[in-house]
Amino acid sequence: MAKENAIKVLQELAAYARLKNARAMFFWQSEDSRFFRYANSAVSLNTREILTKLNVTVYGDRKKASSSIMTDAEDLDSMKKAVDKAVEMLPFAAPLTYQPIVSAIPETVVSEEAYDSAVVSMTSSDIIAFVEEAVAGLETEDILLSGNISSGVTEQAFMSTESTEAVYWRATDIGITLVLSSLQDKWEVNAEQFTGWVKDLDAGALHNRLSWLTKQYTTAPSERVPEQPFTVVFGPAALATYLDYFSWIGFNGGALKRGFAMMNADDIGQKVLSDKFTLMEDPTLIETYPRPVDQFGRARAPRPIFDKGVFHGFVWRQSDADEFGEKATGHDVTSLSVALKGGDWKVNTIQEFAALPRDRDVLYIPYLHYTGLVNPTKGIVTGTSRFGPLWLKKDGSIAVPYNVRFTMSLKDLFGDNLRLVSEKTVPWGESSHYRSRNPGATIVPVLACVDNINIELSNQSF
Numbered sequence: 006m007a008k009e010n011a012i013k014v015l016q017e018l019a020a021y022a023r024l025k026n027a028r029a030m031f032f033w034q035s036e037d038s039r040f041f042r043y044a045n046s047a048v049s050l051n052t053r054e055i056l057t058k059l060n061v062t063v064y065g066d067r068k069k070a071s072s073s074i075m076t077d078a079e080d081l082d083s084m085k086k087a088v089d090k091a092v093e094m095l096p097f098a099a100p101l102t103y104q105p106i107v108s109a110i111p112e113t114v115v116s117e118e119a120y121d122s123a124v125v126s127m128t129s130s131d132i133i134a135f136v137e138e139a140v141a142g143l144e145t146e147d148i149l150l151s152g153n154i155s156s157g158v159t160e161q162a163f164m165s166t167e168s169t170e171a172v173y174w175r176a177t178d179i180g181i182t183l184v185l186s187s188l189q190d191k192w193e194v195n196a197e198q199f200t201g202w203v204k205d206l207d208a209g210a211l212h213n214r215l216s217w218l219t220k221q222y223t224t225a226p227s228e229r230v231p232e233q234p235f236t237v238v239f240g241p242a243a244l245a246t247y248l249d250y251f252s253w254i255g256f257n258g259g260a261l262k263r264g265f266a267m268m269n270a271d272d273i274g275q276k277v278l279s280d281k282f283t284l285m286e287d288p289t290l291i292e293t294y295p296r297p298v299d300q301f302g303r304a305r306a307p308r309p310i311f312d313k314g315v316f317h318g319f320v321w322r323q324s325d326a327d328e329f330g331e332k333a334t335g336h337d338v339t340s341l342s343v344a345l346k347g348g349d350w351k352v353n354t355i356q357e358f359a360a361l362p363r364d365r366d367v368l369y370i371p372y373l374h375y376t377g378l379v380n381p382t383k384g385i386v387t388g389t390s391r392f393g394p395l396w397l398k399k400d401g402s403i404a405v406p407y408n409v410r411f412t413m414s415l416k417d418l419f420g421d422n423l424r425l426v427s428e429k430t431v432p433w434g435e436s437s438h439y440r441s442r443n444p445g446a447t448i449v450p451v452l453a454c455v456d457n458i459n460i461e462l463s464n465q466s467f
Contacts, residue, residue, distance in 0.1 A: 008115055008160070011035070012171045014081060015164035021085050022063070022166050027092050028107045030165045032060040032300070035078060036442040037125070038157035041132050043183075046150045051129055058441065059084050063091040067101045070094035103328045109167035110302035119176035119294045119444070123203035124156055138208035139183055139196070143219055152183040152195070159442045161339065163300040172302055176294045177201050178444035180435060184392065185215055187222070191467035192405065194218035194393040195372065197242060199434040199446055201294060217356050218393045221403055228404045230368065230396060230463045236424070237411075237458045238358060238397075240371030244345065244449040245433035247373075247386065251284075251415055252343055254381045256310050256318070258334075259325030267384035267415060268316060278314040278416065279423040283346035285309055286320065286336070292432035293342035294444040303335040310343075314420075340445030347450045348426025358452060359397055367454075368406065369395040384415035407464040418455055425454035 015031050022029040035057045042050035057078040062071045072091035076083045132154050140150055156179040163172040178201050186193040196214040200206060239247075253260065260266040268277070287307040288295040298304050301323060309317045320341075326333040352358045355369055374391035389410045396404040427450040434446030 008117075008162075008173045008175065010078075011160060011162045012113065012164075012173060014084070015162055015171055016169050017081060018059075018061075018084055018088060019164055019166045019169065022061075022088050022092070025088070025092050027063050027088070027095075028065075028166050029061055029063045029088065029091065030107060030300075031163065032062075033162045034058045034441065035160040036157055038155070038442055039127075041129070041154040043136065043150050043152050046144050048133070059087055061087050061091045063088075063095050064105050064107050065095050065098070067104055068095055068098040069101070069105050070098045101328075103330075105327050106323060107165050107167055108301040108323070110163070110165060110170040110172060111168070112302065113170045114172050114298045114302060116174045116297050117176075118291060118297075119201050120158070121177045121202045121204075124177035124179060124201070125158060127156060127203065135206065135208050136183065139211040140185070140215060141212065143185060143212075143215055147187055147189050148185050148219065148223075149188065150183065150185060152181070154182075155180045157442055159444055165301075170302065172298055172300055174296055176444045178294065178434070178442075179203070179206065181206075181211070183211060183215065185219055190222075190227070192222050192227075193391065194222055197433075199432055201292075201444065213356075214354075221395060222393075222405050225395075225403045225405050227467070228396065228406060229465050230406045230409050230460055232460050232463050234457050234459050235368045236365055236454065236456050237368045237370055238355070238452055238454045240355065240369070241431050241433045241449045241451055242372045243370050243388075244453055245447045246376055246388070247415060247418060248284075248343060248345060248447050248449065250376075250378060250386050251384075251419075252341060254378070254384060255415065256316075256320055258319035258321040258329070258331060260381070261319055262325070262329045265381045266319075267382055268319070272316045273318050275316060276314045277316050278311055278419045279421060280313040281348050281423050281426050282311055282314050282419045283309070284311040285344045285346065286341055287344050288342045290342050290344055290448060292448060293344065293446050294340060294434075295342045296338040296340070299335050299337040301333075301337055303333070303337075305335045305338075308334070339443050344448035345430070345450060347428045347430045350425040350427045350452070350454070352427055353429045353451055355395070355452065359395070359403060362401070363397060363399050366399050367397045368409070368458075368460075369393075369397060374408075379412060385412060386415060387412035407466055409460045409464065410462040411458050411460055413458055417457075422456045422458070423453065424456050425452075426450050427452040
């Protein structure tokens, strides 16, 4: 739907709500998604779906009620029924301990900087040709390809009954995950890319990674790692997973007030992590699919969360600010623009690192699986290795380790144990087809070396 039509629909819904003397906030989303899946070295699924979703939240005296609907983009009558439903539910809503604010969006803001029409124009033949280039010469009777390619367009629009102005945002995203696995030996290696622009797709980079890892996995011995402390080099996927947890429990004001945060108010202004750890929330970074204003129309600016380990403070969404008497910080967006600054380690790939001399054994963990939050106030997260870990030995040899589990505090990971951070950074995100499409990416270093990670469980086979 054209942005003008989306805004017109919200203006009609807001006018309809005002006729019912309702104060409401509207969140409209349209998504055009394509999903391509490979299994057993063949295309197993090629699908497309176009969805329109509307969420209506109606506010009263220390009460609020929400209704949502999935509908046709032109079906205004069904959208009005969603408004009716929320209005009818409000008298029965449980009372809140605070008065939620319904803000007037001051001016209409349209953001389409993260949109690429070439993503929309991609054909099935384009995708197949790209994948064939990425895995050329790597498949055998034993080594088979699986994975998925998700791409699409997402439109979001927000409006309240307090004005006729709107916030509109449109972006494209592409997520590629390719996996090569051995039927006989049961190992898996993968390569991934996330971008919003077709011009940034790089089949050669995927091929280089997959071919190098496949060579290691078909020539190096497979061994069980001893259960002891190790130096670990994490890849970007693993680092992005840790930062997702960090965004949840590290600097979220609502989590702080609910006793679910690893930082506290006394930490503000204090050096609590490594001086190699500088974390920004920066809506000027186009690779993160940024939102230049939040859903209430508040302009967003780059904000340091940690500067060389010094904590600068929490971010506050409007509902948390209302509940706990704080000031909202412009972070009412569906995806933050989080970036971990690169360091001075001039190593850009695991291939480069593996070729360097080593003074100790090092585990390379590119990807985390079965992660979970163990203790939020201590920042403890658990996870297992998967998709291409390597045991880089002190003597220069390489072994393929069976998967390991380790449980550690994010305070240690990004604190005194953080040894090296690569200079080069990449966007790492998710192109989701299984739930509401929500393009977003975290900027992370391509590699980070961390000391003293205790391997608590080591498998005896793949």
